[in-house]
Amino acid sequence: MEEFTIQPPRTNYLNAEYGIKSWLLTKDHKRIGILYMGAISFFFLIGSLYAMAIRLELLTPQGDLTQSSTYNKMFTQHGIIMVFFFLIPSIPATLGNFLVPMMIGAKDLAFPRINLLSWYIYMLGGIITIYALLAGGVDTGWTFYTPYSTTFSNSYVLATGLGIFINGFSSILTGLNFIVTIHTMRAPGMTWYRLPLFIWSHYATSLIMILGTPVIAITVLLLAFERLAKIGIFDPALGGDPVLFQHLFWFYSHPAVYIMVLPGMGVVSELIANFSRKNIFGYKFVAFSSLAIAVFGFLVWGHHLFVASQSVYAGMIFSFLSFAVAIPSAIKVFNWTATLYKASISYDTPMLYALGFIGLFTIGGMTGLFLAALATDVHLSDTYFVIAHFHYIMVGGTLLAYLGGLHYWWPKVSGRMYPEGWGRFSALVVFIGFNLTFSPQFVLGYMGMPRRYHTYPVEEVSWQVLHVLSTAGASILGIGLLIPLIYLAWSLRYGRLAEANPWQLPGLEWQTASPPPTENFIETPIVREEAYEFAPPETKEVVGKFEREKPFPFYG
Amino acid sequence: MAEGLATTEHEPHAHPALQHHFENMEQQREAGTLGMWVFLVTEIMFFGGMFLAYTLYRYKYPDAFAVASNHLDWKLGGVNTLVLIVSSFTMAMAVFSTQIGKRRNTIIFLVLTLVLGLAFLGIKAVEWNTKYHDHLIPGQLIPGNPFNPAVAQHGDTDPHKFHLPEGVSVRHVEMFYWIYFIMTGMHALHMIIGAGILIVILIMAWRGKFSPEYHAPVEIFGLYWHFVDIIWIFLFPLLYLLGRHLEGH
Numbered sequence: 001m002e003e004f005t006i007q008p009p010r011t012n013y014l015n016a017e018y019g020i021k022s023w024l025l026t027k028d029h030k031r032i033g034i035l036y037m038g039a040i041s042f043f044f045l046i047g048s049l050y051a052m053a054i055r056l057e058l059l060t061p062q063g064d065l066t067q068s069s070t071y072n073k074m075f076t077q078h079g080i081i082m083v084f085f086f087l088i089p090s091i092p093a094t095l096g097n098f099l100v101p102m103m104i105g106a107k108d109l110a111f112p113r114i115n116l117l118s119w120y121i122y123m124l125g126g127i128i129t130i131y132a133l134l135a136g137g138v139d140t141g142w143t144f145y146t147p148y149s150t151t152f153s154n155s156y157v158l159a160t161g162l163g164i165f166i167n168g169f170s171s172i173l174t175g176l177n178f179i180v181t182i183h184t185m186r187a188p189g190m191t192w193y194r195l196p197l198f199i200w201s202h203y204a205t206s207l208i209m210i211l212g213t214p215v216i217a218i219t220v221l222l223l224a225f226e227r228l229a230k231i232g233i234f235d236p237a238l239g240g241d242p243v244l245f246q247h248l249f250w251f252y253s254h255p256a257v258y259i260m261v262l263p264g265m266g267v268v269s270e271l272i273a274n275f276s277r278k279n280i281f282g283y284k285f286v287a288f289s290s291l292a293i294a295v296f297g298f299l300v301w302g303h304h305l306f307v308a309s310q311s312v313y314a315g316m317i318f319s320f321l322s323f324a325v326a327i328p329s330a331i332k333v334f335n336w337t338a339t340l341y342k343a344s345i346s347y348d349t350p351m352l353y354a355l356g357f358i359g360l361f362t363i364g365g366m367t368g369l370f371l372a373a374l375a376t377d378v379h380l381s382d383t384y385f386v387i388a389h390f391h392y393i394m395v396g397g398t399l400l401a402y403l404g405g406l407h408y409w410w411p412k413v414s415g416r417m418y419p420e421g422w423g424r425f426s427a428l429v430v431f432i433g434f435n436l437t438f439s440p441q442f443v444l445g446y447m448g449m450p451r452r453y454h455t456y457p458v459e460e461v462s463w464q465v466l467h468v469l470s471t472a473g474a475s476i477l478g479i480g481l482l483i484p485l486i487y488l489a490w491s492l493r494y495g496r497l498a499e500a501n502p503w504q505l506p507g508l509e510w511q512t513a514s515p516p517p518t519e520n521f522i523e524t525p526i527v528r529e530e531a532y533e534f535a536p537p538e539t540k541e542v543v544g545k546f547e548r549e550k551p552f553p554f555y556g
Numbered sequence: 557m558a559e560g561l562a563t564t565e566h567e568p569h570a571h572p573a574l575q576h577h578f579e580n581m582e583q584q585r586e587a588g589t590l591g592m593w594v595f596l597v598t599e600i601m602f603f604g605g606m607f608l609a610y611t612l613y614r615y616k617y618p619d620a621f622a623v624a625s626n627h628l629d630w631k632l633g634g635v636n637t638l639v640l641i642v643s644s645f646t647m648a649m650a651v652f653s654t655q656i657g658k659r660r661n662t663i664i665f666l667v668l669t670l671v672l673g674l675a676f677l678g679i680k681a682v683e684w685n686t687k688y689h690d691h692l693i694p695g696q697l698i699p700g701n702p703f704n705p706a707v708a709q710h711g712d713t714d715p716h717k718f719h720l721p722e723g724v725s726v727r728h729v730e731m732f733y734w735i736y737f738i739m740t741g742m743h744a745l746h747m748i749i750g751a752g753i754l755i756v757i758l759i760m761a762w763r764g765k766f767s768p769e770y771h772a773p774v775e776i777f778g779l780y781w782h783f784v785d786i787i788w789i790f791l792f793p794l795l796y797l798l799g800r801h802l803e804g805h
Contacts, residue, residue, distance in 0.1 A: 108577035110587040176594045184587040185578075214598045218605035222738070229695030231734040232727060233609065239727045244612060248605055519577070 012415065012515040027112035028518055033098035034413070035119050040094060041485075043085040043126060050078035052478060055437075055471040061458045071454035072139035073155065079142030084164050085126055087398050088256060091263035092174055092209075093122070095405045096202050098413060100178055102509040103196050105187025105527065107519040110180040111173075118173040125167030132159035141452065143253070146234035146245040150226045158224055165220045168213045171259075175209030178202050187508070189527035196507060196531045197273070197286050201266025204290035208255045208262070208297060216252035219245065243309050250301035258297040260394050262290055264357065264401030265332055271354035271404055272336045273532040274505050276343030280532055282335045289328035296325045306377045315374050322372035329365050333358060348503075349423030353404025356431040357397060364392030367442065382452075385445025388438045396434055403430065403484065410488065411502045415515040416495030422487045429480030436473025440466040506533050573770045585772045592776045596783045599746075603787055606739050610794060613731050619721050620728030622799030627692070628736070629683060633796040636679045637788065643672035644785045651778045654771040659764060662774070666758045669781065673751050680744050687733070694734040703730035736795055743791060746784045753777055 013030045023031060053074050057065040066074065097115065101108055109115050132138060138160045140149040149157050182195070182203050222233050223245070232238025234245045273280040280286055302310060302318030310318075336358055345351065367389045370376045380386060404427075410418055444466045449456055456463050501510040506529065512521050571581050578584040614621045650665035687693065694703055703726050720726065757777050760766065766774060 106577065110577075111591060112577065172598050176591060176598070179594050180587050180591045183590055184583055210594055210598045211601055214602035215605050218602050222605070222609070225734070225738065229697045231694040231696075232730055233734060239613075239617065239725065239731050241612065241616075244609060248608070524579070 010513070011517060012513060013518045014415070014515050016518045025116070027108070027116055029097050029101050029109045029112065029115055030413075030516065030520075032115050032119050033094050033096075036089065036093040036097060036122070039119075039123060039126065040086055040090055043081050044090075046130075047078055047081040047086055048478065048481070050074050050081070052474060054078060055474040057454050058456075058467045059464075059471050061456050061460070061464055063455045066454065068454050069139060072141075072452070073137035075452060076138045076141050077133050080129065080138070080160060080164070082395075083142055083256070084167055085122075085129065087260040087394055088171060089122065089174070090260075090398060090402050091267060091405065092178070092202060092205055092259070093118075093170075095267065095402070095409060096178065096205075096263060097174070099409065099509055100181060100199060100202055101185070102412075102512070102516065102520050103199055103507060104182060104185065104190050105508050105521065105525045106181060106185035107521070107524075109177045110185055111177050114173050115177055118170040118177070121173070122167055122170040125163045125165075125170065127163075128166065129160055129163030132156035132163060135159065143249060144220075144223060144245075145249075146223065146226070146242045147236065150223060150234055151230075158227060161220045161224050161227075165217055165224075168217045168220075171209050172213045172217075175206035175213070178206040179210065182206075187525050187527055190508075191527075193284065193287075194527055194529070194531055195287075197269035197280065197283070197290075198263075198266040200287040201262045201269070201290045204294040205259050205262045205266075207291075207294050208259050211298065212252040212255040212259070215248060216256075219248040219252070222248075243305065246305055246308055247301065250304040251298070254301040254304065255294075255297040257390070257394060258293050261361070261397040261401075262293060264397045265290065265361075267401040267405035267408075268336065268354045268357045269332070270507075271350050271408060272339050272358075274408075274503065274507070275346050275348060275351035275354070276339055277346075277534050278339055278343040278532070279530070279534060280335065281338035281341075282331075283531065285331050286335050289331040292328035293325065296321065296328065300325060300372075303372055303377070306374060307381050312374075319372055319374045323369065326365060326369060329361075333362055333365075347424070349418075349420060349427050350404045350408035352424055352427040352431075353400050353407065356427065356434075357400040357404065359431075360392050360396030360400060360434065363439075364389060364396055367392065380445060382450055383445035384441040384449045384451060387451050388441035388445060391438045391441075396438070400430070400434075403427070406488075407484075408503075409509070410491070411498030412509060412514050412516065414492055414495070415498050416491045417498050417502065418484075418491045418495060419487050422483060426480050426483040426487075429476060429483065431480075433473050433475075433477030433480045437470050437477055438473070440469045440473075444470075507531075571770055573765075581769065585775075588772050588776050589779070592779045596779065599783060599787075603739075603742070606735065606742065607790075607794075610735050610739070613728075613735065614798075617724070617728035617731060618799070620724045621732050623720060623724060624729045624732035624736075625795060625797075625799050627690075628796050629686070630796045630800065632679055632683050633792050636676050637792045639672050639676045639679070640785045640788050643669050643676070644782050646672065647778050647781045651771070651775050654761070654766045654774045655768060657768045659761065659766070662761045662766065663758065666754065666761060666774075670751060670754050670758065673747055673754065673781075677744060677747055677751070680740065684737075684740075687737075692733055694730045694737065703727065703733075739791055739795070743784065743787055746787070750777075750781055750784055753780070 013028055017026075023035065026032060026035075053065070054071070057063065057071060057074075063071065097109070133156075136156050138153070138155045138157055140153050140155070140157060144157065144161065182199060186195075225231060226233045226235065226240075230238070232240045234240045234242045236242060269280060269286055300318060300322045302314055303322045306315050306318075367385070371380055371386060371389060407418060407423055410416070444463060445451075447460075447463065449463055456467075498514045500513050502514070503510070508525055508527070509516075511525060574581055574584060578587070646665045646668040650662050650669060653659075653661035653665055720729070754777065757773055760773065
């Protein structure tokens with residue numbers, strides 16, 4: 001290991017240029033990552049405010065806060081903003097943009113201008129969507145099911161659809177950029193099997209982005225044509241088929257869940273291996289399970305149509321395939337657990353988030369099996385059980401991994417350390433708040449509370465108790481999310497200066513200064529080691545030799 | 557992509573078109589080519605949604621589709637297919653001429669490609685115009701609402717337009733026409749974008765930007781152009797030719 005000293009002030013990507021123009025016209029992937037981070041945090045804030053309003057409404061059985069029509073708009077907008085403008089872009093667009101080139105030893109993404117363009121497209125889509133909210137909102141649910149969205153809803157479906165359509169291109173361009181970068185711009189010696197697992201997961205995510213997003217684009221476009229001109233695409237009165245919309249929509253939107261959670265898994269793989277100071281157990285299995293999830297993700301959309309006119313045989317096949325997704329997911333969880341076994345674990349903030357992720361993802365995954373099974377799904381479909389399940393996967397997975405990754409790479413991004421004690425505290429608050437919010441909803445859903453309702457029977461006292469617990473949890477979660485916002489902002493000015501490698505880790509991104517110079521590395525690095533190489537120097541491999549003897553992993 | 561300049565990072569004799577974040581021209585060309593291929597994959601998925609709708613409704617309403625399809629002018633469609641295939645050939649020749657450094661030939665072949673592309677769009681416009689005059693535009697908001705059975709009964713549209721067999725609804729004929737307009741419309745939009753890029757490439761070729769060492773933009777644009785042709789190669793038989801043998805019903 002090299003000597004680590006605090007670097008004297010020097011040129012880095014943050015101070016290389018000054019002024020608002022240098023940011024808005026930048027082609028540096030790190031700056032674009034930060035632009036995304038700001039925008040995404042803004043959308044997350046708006047989405048969270050809607051979430052709080054929903055929880056407040058459900059405190060009491062009567063609809064005493066809002067009317068049902070307003071409530072429909074609230075949950076729709078919560079869903080649209082959170083899914084399309086926070087969860088899907090969160091990790092790839094911020095951490096991915098920042099880290100993919102650094103982790104493979106490249107100077108930038110393959111297409112820096114397209115990268116900047118993707119941020120502008122994201123902002124344009126976001127502004128149009130926000131306009132639709134301010135102008136009157138949408139009440140279709142984030143799924144835009146036809147024929148309600150095309151024929152009956154009077155709200156701003158077109159404007160919202162346009163926003164999402166435009167935003168999709170940002171996702172496509174990001175995925176395209178990642179794939180090309182990972183294929184063509186790896187540093188000398190960075191073979192495929194030496195790639196950090198973060199890269200593998202982003203590669204798999206990008207595959208879903210480029211294969212799935214165009215389908216939602218054409219779906220939204222057809223929706224717009226149908227709504228504008230009533231040409232009979234989805235309208236049964238004109239010979240169209242509303243279920244066609246559901247097929248097209250879920251062909252993207254189910255894989256989209258993996259766009260959200262796969263990058264999170266990549267972050268968690270990094271955190272688990274690095275904070276255990278151990279090579280990850282079964283590197284290739286973890287890497288290929290990402291690809292397997294990406295492939296399986298495209299084969300399971302039909303489980304959203306179990307109760308939507310699908311034949312029982314199609315249902316059986318989709319049920320089987322949905323169960324099959326559990327295999328690569330479980331491979332990851334087991335391999336993380338095996339990595340932790342007899343490791344020298346440091347419980348720093350990022351690691352706490354990673355461990356929290358494993359817990360929440362496991363609960364979310366196990367409850368997914370209830371919904372993948374045809375018979376139980378008929379009972380649980382469109383209840384709060386579903387809400388709880390997908391929040392555990394999408395929010396518990398993505399949000400915790402995003403926060404963990406944000407803390408882990410914060411010294412690299414900002415050049416400053418955050419206060420560790422506050423970090424651990426907030427991680428704990430987030431975990432407790434999250435579980436208190438969503439675990440009562442499993443019970444609620446099982447008892448029959450339907451989703452999208454803003455009232456429930458007064459005589460169901462236990463429902464109210466559970467809703468009150470859930471709202472209390474949401475408040476705790478909200479506080480847990482505000483704390484990092486405050487101390488991370490504080491650390492930008494007052495935080496201790498970060499070393500180049502504050503965690504003392506082998507990854508390429510830690511081998512350059514914090515914050516890094518504009519072109520990431522002073523000299524192009526040459527990779528001579530496997531990923532997560534914590535073995536003592538004398539057992540390290542000879543340059544150019546790909547396989548080497550390793551002690552049995554459990555004793556390693 | 558072409559305006560990027562080499563920074564001091566690169567060797568002083570590096571090609572002026574080499575961008576700062578690439579190690580060498582080979583890497584830059586590889587990245588560009590792969591980028592275009594990946595983009596074309598997204599395009600396949602984009603058109604895939606429309607092909608799915610086509611398949612579904614053709615399966616549901618085969619007779620209506622055959623009737624509607626027979627109303628398209630297969631001769632114009634066929635000429636257009638020929639025009640596009642020849643334009644693909646001239647595009648390939650343009651790429652080849654750039655690779656061997658024949659600037660004059662490159663320009664000639666690029667101009668030919670552009671002319672053929674515009675010819676395609678012109679013929680397409682004639683076809684669309686005919687459909688407009690025949691009141692075959694789908695949609696209830698279109699003035700005259702030609703596919704509404706109630707309106708059709710009042711003799712607002714030409715009764716001899718379709719010889720609808722028993723059980724075929726004019727609504728299902730409308731179904732064919734929205735697919736026709738959206739798919740050919742999306743294809744034409746790609747042609748228009750392609751023609752725009754082609755003009756930029758042409759100007760670059762005119763200014764002598766390309767050489768045997770640097771010809772990636774022409775090559776990569778060629779991929780796009782061939783892709784748009786291939787989409788048409790699928791559209792033509794699906795929209796114009798299937799069910800042609802049922803003519804005269």
